[in-house]
Amino acid sequence: MTFALPTPAEPLKIGTRGSPLALAQAYETRARLMAAFELPEACFDVVPVVTTGDKIQDRPLKELGGKGLFTREIEEMMLDGTLDIAVHSMKDMPVEQPEGLVLDCYLPREDVRDAFVSTSAGSLADLAQGQVVGTSSLRRRAQLLFRRPDLQVVEFRGNVQTRLRKLSEGVADCTFLAMAGLNRLGMPEVAKSAIAPEEMLPAVAQGAIGIERRETDQRAEAMLSEIHDVPTGQRLAAERAFLAALDGSCETPIAGLALLEGDEIWLRGEILRPDGSECFADEGRASISDAAALGDEIARRLLSRAPKDFFDWRE
Numbered sequence: 381m382t383f384a385l386p387t388p389a390e391p392l393k394i395g396t397r398g399s400p401l402a403l404a405q406a407y408e409t410r411a412r413l414m415a416a417f418e419l420p421e422a423c424f425d426v427v428p429v430v431t432t433g434d435k436i437q438d439r440p441l442k443e444l445g446g447k448g449l450f451t452r453e454i455e456e457m458m459l460d461g462t463l464d465i466a467v468h469s470m471k472d473m474p475v476e477q478p479e480g481l482v483l484d485c486y487l488p489r490e491d492v493r494d495a496f497v498s499t500s501a502g503s504l505a506d507l508a509q510g511q512v513v514g515t516s517s518l519r520r521r522a523q524l525l526f527r528r529p530d531l532q533v534v535e536f537r538g539n540v541q542t543r544l545r546k547l548s549e550g551v552a553d554c555t556f557l558a559m560a561g562l563n564r565l566g567m568p569e570v571a572k573s574a575i576a577p578e579e580m581l582p583a584v585a586q587g588a589i590g591i592e593r594r595e596t597d598q599r600a601e602a603m604l605s606e607i608h609d610v611p612t613g614q615r616l617a618a619e620r621a622f623l624a625a626l627d628g629s630c631e632t633p634i635a636g637l638a639l640l641e642g643d644e645i646w647l648r649g650e651i652l653r654p655d656g657s658e659c660f661a662d663e664g665r666a667s668i669s670d671a672a673a674l675g676d677e678i679a680r681r682l683l684s685r686a687p688k689d690f691f692d693w694r695e
């Protein structure tokens with residue numbers, strides 16, 4: 381090894397958001413690094429950071445605008461050396477990295493499906509006409525209204541715990557959460573059912589954790605390469621190329637899921653109007669080494685099929 385491992389005096393500083401889910405993901409990363417390098421916990425410092433997206437809780441995310449609402453502060457602290465690595469939900473990550481930072485380490489992907497969470501209904505099909513769904517996700521709203529235009533959708537922001545509280549207060553009849561988040565929080569029983577990807581295609585990169593580092597930090601590069609999961613990286617290469625070609629951020633009604641099948645990769649992508657009135661979907665297969673080209677190709681096919689005004693709402 382040409383780099384010095386962290387010590388209790390010079391710990392590896394791990395940046396994360398402060399929600400229980402974000403902390404669980406940071407602890408999972410720490411545990412994997414401890415195991416890979418036989419290091420004690422004292423060699424790591426988990427540093428929770430409050431981001432702009434966390435500070436503003438009273439407005440829908442889409443009104444706040446700008447990419448990287450949940451990452452800007454963390455990335456600034458990485459660039460000035462306050463943090464060494466940062467643990468992110470890849471679903472929330474913009475497709476472009478700030479200058480000087482690299483995001484090429486992924487942990488093994490969790491369940492990609494959305495969870496159906498309700499105090500009354502057992503699954504989507506059980507919802508009666510006109511019942512109220514709480515979600516702040518444009519994608520989930522659009523996918524739901526596409527299938528069930530009779531349902532009402534109300535804005536539902538906040539972390540997993542906040543949303544469950546709102547549900548128990550009767551603000552909505554049901555909500556959706558990522559199964560991955562519930563599993564990582566050790567509360568899978570909160571899901572009344574998991575929704576099959578055929579019924580609700582997940583967000584690009586849902587269920588994947590990514591770990592960011594400084595481009596020039598050889599210690600972080602070497603350590604992260606030990607815990608990187610190659611299949612997850614291949615799937616995200618296809619999904620994120622798809623997203624990049626559509627110029628989407630985490631809050632646009634875009635869905636995408638890649639699966640590995642032998643030495644091939646399969647990708648399905650979807651774009652929707654925010655009101656659910658229209659949905660375009662396409663899928664294809666390629667050799668794993670062409671994962672990113674496949675993502676690009678599926679996006680281009682959708683762009684050529686969608687009417688000219690399809691993306692106008694973004695302006």
Ligand SMILES: NCc1[nH]cc(CCC(=O)O)c1CC(=O)O
Binds near residue numbers: 469556557560586
């Ligand atoms: N946008 C918030 C967000 N970002 C990642 C997850 C869940 C974990 C994951 O998908 O990896 C969640 C919460 C949710 O959608 O329920």
